[in-house]
Amino acid sequence: MLYYLFDYLEAQFDFPGAGLFQFITFRAAAAFILALLVSSIYGKRIINFLRKQQVGESIRDLGLEGQVEKSGTPTMGGLIIILATLIPVLLLTKLDNIYIIILLITTVWMGLIGFLDDYIKVFKKDKSGLSGKFKVLGQVGLGLIVGSILYFNDDVTIKEQLPVDQQIIQENGKRQIFGDAHKSTKTTVPFFKNNELDYSNFLSFLGDGYEKYGWLIFIFVTIFIVTGVSNGANLTDGIDGLATGSSAIIVVVLGLFAWVSGNIIFSDYLDVMYIPNSGEMTVYILAFAGALIGFLWYNTYPAQVFMGDTGSLTIGGIIAVIAISIRKELLLPILAGIFVIENLSVMMQVSYFKYTRKKYGEGRRIFKMSPLHHHYQKSGYHESKIVVRFWIVGILLAVFTIVTLKLR
Numbered sequence: 001m002l003y004y005l006f007d008y009l010e011a012q013f014d015f016p017g018a019g020l021f022q023f024i025t026f027r028a029a030a031a032f033i034l035a036l037l038v039s040s041i042y043g044k045r046i047i048n049f050l051r052k053q054q055v056g057e058s059i060r061d062l063g064l065e066g067q068v069e070k071s072g073t074p075t076m077g078g079l080i081i082i083l084a085t086l087i088p089v090l091l092l093t094k095l096d097n098i099y100i101i102i103l104l105i106t107t108v109w110m111g112l113i114g115f116l117d118d119y120i121k122v123f124k125k126d127k128s129g130l131s132g133k134f135k136v137l138g139q140v141g142l143g144l145i146v147g148s149i150l151y152f153n154d155d156v157t158i159k160e161q162l163p164v165d166q167q168i169i170q171e172n173g174k175r176q177i178f179g180d181a182h183k184s185t186k187t188t189v190p191f192f193k194n195n196e197l198d199y200s201n202f203l204s205f206l207g208d209g210y211e212k213y214g215w216l217i218f219i220f221v222t223i224f225i226v227t228g229v230s231n232g233a234n235l236t237d238g239i240d241g242l243a244t245g246s247s248a249i250i251v252v253v254l255g256l257f258a259w260v261s262g263n264i265i266f267s268d269y270l271d272v273m274y275i276p277n278s279g280e281m282t283v284y285i286l287a288f289a290g291a292l293i294g295f296l297w298y299n300t301y302p303a304q305v306f307m308g309d310t311g312s313l314t315i316g317g318i319i320a321v322i323a324i325s326i327r328k329e330l331l332l333p334i335l336a337g338i339f340v341i342e343n344l345s346v347m348m349q350v351s352y353f354k355y356t357r358k359k360y361g362e363g364r365r366i367f368k369m370s371p372l373h374h375h376y377q378k379s380g381y382h383e384s385k386i387v388v389r390f391w392i393v394g395i396l397l398a399v400f401t402i403v404t405l406k407l408r
Helices: 002-013 018-022 024-052 078-092 098-122 132-152 199-206 210-236 242-261 264-269 278-299 308-325 329-335 337-360 372-378 383-403
Strands: 186-188 196-198
Touching: 002 018, 002 078, 018 024, 024 078, 024 242, 024 278, 078 098, 078 278, 078 308, 098 132, 098 278, 098 308, 132 210, 132 308, 186 329, 196 199, 199 210, 210 242, 210 308, 210 329, 210 337, 242 264, 242 278, 242 308, 242 329, 242 383, 278 308, 308 329, 329 337, 329 383, 337 372, 337 383, 372 383
Parallel strands: none
Antiparallel strands: 186 196
């Protein structure tokens, strides 16, 4: 809203300083600061409200040190993250930008699913919460919506670099490096020099005209990634500050990629796919990062509030949609490696337990407990040490992800 106000003031009255709002970097920095202030200052009031409403976490005793003491800690703190993100986004972004619209849909959609799950747990006293099949249905539904918009909406395009012999010098002396904007199902593949993969190529066996069916693969991939990442974030949210801090690291890197992908100069210099209008996502992403860091003030050990599924499912959904929108989803196994490891530890534990129970009549375990962070708790490590070490691993993975821009 402020963007449109200052745009009007600049155009009509040449208002001093109004032109700053044309710069994505300025609005992104302002969004980060505003989100940080909202989540850290008003977060305390929301926590007190949740405490008065007796919105406390019901903790199962799994034999973990310090676990029972957390019973009664306010949950549904994901509301802080959502509100602290949406306020600066509504004020500072171009609300008609298709990528902003997609992220707003994602935030509200996943926030509602998580809120419903937490509501059932807290107020209906049903520890199982929302049925797993309904969660998956919600995630699949979001993936279907996002994938369809990204494929069929005319505002979602890419520009590819022209071969050197086709590049021309324009009248203003600038070289035209990129071709016209067009629809595409291409994505970025790390570690390869010609680092683009077209999803529609998986249907080449259909013969001539197979490209028009590329949406089938693209939407399927979108659904898979949205479901996997949101579940990964949900599983990571097991000890104080782990999911929040890990997510903040991931989000900052995605913000860098979004800015580069939407900037024709830097996308050319770094040989990154240029995606027109995607740079606007940087404002949203920085607001989201500020909200996460502000929430972390209250979520670090000992946590004054838990994000609940309201926060964790929303975080995972937003991360997945950002990565898909900037065509960097194949980097998520590296960048979101913490989520991947947590997911895999649960899958391995459950699969091995079922296999050994069938074969030996008694289920056996790979880890002392899953997800992986609980294994280390069972091994005697204090949860704050586990969290910080996971953060360090997350930072290393983030740096390595950035380096992949040139590791080809």
